Amino acid sequence: MLPRLALTAGEPAGIGPELLVRLAATSLAANFIAITDRGLLARAAERCGASLQLTDDDGADIEVRPAGSLRIRHIPLAAQEVPGRPDPRNASHVLATLSEAAQGCMERRYAAVVTAPLQKASINDAGIPFSGHTEFFAALAQTDVVMMLASPELRVALATTHLPLHAVSAAIDAASLERTLCIVYDELCAKFGYPDPRIAVLGLNPHAGENGHLGREEIDTITPVLEKLRQRGMRLLGPLPADTAFVPTQRQHYDAVLAMYHDQALPVLKSEAFDRTVNLTLGLPFIRTSVDHGTALDLAGSGKADPSSLIAAAKMALDLAARAESSIARDANGEDQGHNSRKSS
Missing domain, CATH: 3.40.718.10 (Isopropylmalate Dehydrogenase)
Structure with missing residues (x-):
């Protein structure tokens, strides 16, 4: 069965939704679960001139994912996005997508989470103290x-x-x-x-x-x-x-x-x-990777954003998830992992 990879779209007015559409068009062997607003992705696909099939996530495993398809866990926007113009009213939506992705990983409903870029200023403008994905996930996982x-x-x-x-x-x-x-x-x-x-x-x-x-x-x-x-x-x-x-x-x-x-x-x-280049967070009880760039508000809505970093982040998440599964299997068989954690007594 394909590994279930959670995807968050980040800032709704940025390039994140379009990057998810481009990622869906690849042939990567993953069961992509987009945690965002259904309409947001549909509009992003239209701006990209891309075909996108969206199916509600029922938690089921699949063996094959057709290119151009995503499963979706719908979390509604507070206000419809205007590309290039972040709206603080959508701050709660963004944080809700991150919370669902992290909780799903900790409950082993997802093998990993891959995050698109968000706009920290927009969340702070909503009156919510926020310094970034890394700090948010650390606080949620208490690590x-x-x-x-x-x-x-x-x-x-x-x-x-x-x-x-x-x-x-x-x-x-x-x-x-x-x-x-x-x-x-x-x-x-x-x-x-x-x-x-x-x-x-x-x-x-x-x-x-x-x-x-x-x-x-x-x-x-x-x-x-x-x-x-x-x-x-x-x-x-x-x-x-x-x-x-x-x-x-x-x-x-x-x-x-x-x-x-x-x-x-x-x-x-x-x-x-x-x-x-891929941004990843070490020390979490789950795998989290991300792009190495920002929301590119000047490109949002153009359909021209380069998805290379998000694709690289998804590939690394899949590699790390596969290594984690292999390690779990070795532990179950009583095999030595080959390292002594922290070299401490």
Whole structure:
């Protein structure tokens, strides 16, 4: 049977609905369950000039999904969308789709969730504090999480996410850094199948602080945490200067990078593989992947949005779901998973 993959359309006035239509047109072997408004997708298909067959989701498994078809779990809009013009009245709709997707994953009704981009400002304009998908899912699951963006060539996790630059240093303390590295290590083992992953950790300051002359965060916080975790057996490089960490000769020595803040490493990743990069949330009790771009309000309604990143996110979700099922089967048979979580006693 095809894995049941939950899809959320994100901001109704953005390109998300059109991306879901384009994803439905592919031949990916998945039972796509769109969690959104039925009319929203029908109108998006019309704008794209695409044929779309929508069927109410009855929870049944299927063996084949015809291209151009989606199952739908209807969550109505509060106001009909106007492409390019987000309406705060639809904030509750957006959050309801995310809640249903997450709850469905935790109840194992869905194998994973793939999210289209949303407009954080529109939700905040509705009077609802909201900082992003990552934080929302973390609060719902009541767990610590880490944001990672991954392309076929590079994986980058973030020690801090959506913070102004002046707040980054204070947010990086020993406890949070240790927690983040443990999550990244565990997930590289469990989700990506690395038996003993190598993680490159970037310094916060230029030249990784240059022995304290350009900042002491590396000396006072980052290095002591790395030394502590190395004693548990983790293979950690750094702290490395960010300006040389991504050169080809360095990349062969690690499997993933931990950057200290959002724009320290993501420009490198996106400049190389913008259409093949996937945003995923590590640490959740379910698989969540997403696009690596925003709502592109200037393209909304044109039918011209590039679905490559959403397709890549769906493919990664399917790969991770298949690996998770294989791991469950191995556990049921009493086989060794091949890694020692967190290398701790």
